[in-house]
Amino acid sequence: MLAIIGGSGLTQLANLDISHREIVRTPYGEPSGPVTFGNICGQPAMFVARHGYGHTIPPHEVNYRANLWALWSKKATAIVSVASVGGIRGDLAPGDIVVPHQIIDYTWGRRSTFHEGDGCTVTHVDFTHPYDELLRNQILTAASMIGEEVRMGGVYAATQGPRLETAAEINRMERDGADLVGMTGMPEAVLARELDLPYAAINVVANYAAGRGESRDGIHFESIEDVLQNAMGRVRGIIEQLVAN
Numbered sequence: 646m647l648a649i650i651g652g653s654g655l656t657q658l659a660n661l662d663i664s665h666r667e668i669v670r671t672p673y674g675e676p677s678g679p680v681t682f683g684n685i686c687g688q689p690a691m692f693v694a695r696h697g698y699g700h701t702i703p704p705h706e707v708n709y710r711a712n713l714w715a716l717w718s719k720k721a722t723a724i725v726s727v728a729s730v731g732g733i734r735g736d737l738a739p740g741d742i743v744v745p746h747q748i749i750d751y752t753w754g755r756r757s758t759f760h761e762g763d764g765c766t767v768t769h770v771d772f773t774h775p776y777d778e779l780l781r782n783q784i785l786t787a788a789s790m791i792g793e794e795v796r797m798g799g800v801y802a803a804t805q806g807p808r809l810e811t812a813a814e815i816n817r818m819e820r821d822g823a824d825l826v827g828m829t830g831m832p833e834a835v836l837a838r839e840l841d842l843p844y845a846a847i848n849v850v851a852n853y854a855a856g857r858g859e860s861r862d863g864i865h866f867e868s869i870e871d872v873l874q875n876a877m878g879r880v881r882g883i884i885e886q887l888v889a890n
């Protein structure tokens with residue numbers, strides 16, 4: 646069963662025909678909110694809002710371990726993460742939808758493994774390719790079936806937040822090879838890997854990254870709302886087709 650983790654702009658899935666909600670207990674504490682179960686086009690799916698249903702949990706305080714554990718324990722077989730990002734690469738503009746293929750992790754101090762604590766054996770998961778290739782391609786197929794353009798590939802820079810970046814930090818990330826920047830991609834992706842759950846992301850460019858394009862003099866989130874709303878509608882369509890396939 647496909648699980649969707651929704652980020653800013655996607656706190657619910659309008660096309661999910663809800664059967665029930667469940668508060669899932671985990672050894673890692675509380676998930677961001679109840680898991681919503683239902684059907685999309687007759688196919689079962691589950692959903693959790695990463696920042697809580699009222700959008701109250703900031704990126705650095707999301708209990709990523711509990712969210713992933715909850716979905717895994719409820720028998721999710723794959724995870725699609727939806728999240729907004731800032732565009733670093735010159736050809737990315739607000740409203741663009743990107744399916745990234747790589748990650749650079751700049752976060753710190755987050756609980757980023759299940760393999761710690763009493764009785765755990767030292768475990769090093771392979772993370773060479775952080776996103777599941779098959780799932781990425783399935784997203785691309787779904788998007789093209791409904792005529793939505795998605796940008797395949799991109800290096801996602803995960804920052805700590807909740808503040809936005811400085812222009813110099815964005816320049817450094819670009820030198821590092823990053824194309825887009827967001828605050829929630831890690832440790833979510835690696836926790837999915839530790840649970841052996843195929844994981845891919847659909848990133849919506851909400852704004853030019855700090856110091857770029859219209860964000861040269863600052864990032865103003867008021868203008869981002871409209872872009873996000875429209876793009877998330879398109880993302881819902883892609884997810885609907887993905888589940889139907």
Ligand code: HPA
Nearest residue numbers: 729730731826827828854
């Ligand atoms: N930086 C980090 N995270 C973000 C941004 C950004 O510019 N836009 C949306 N999420």
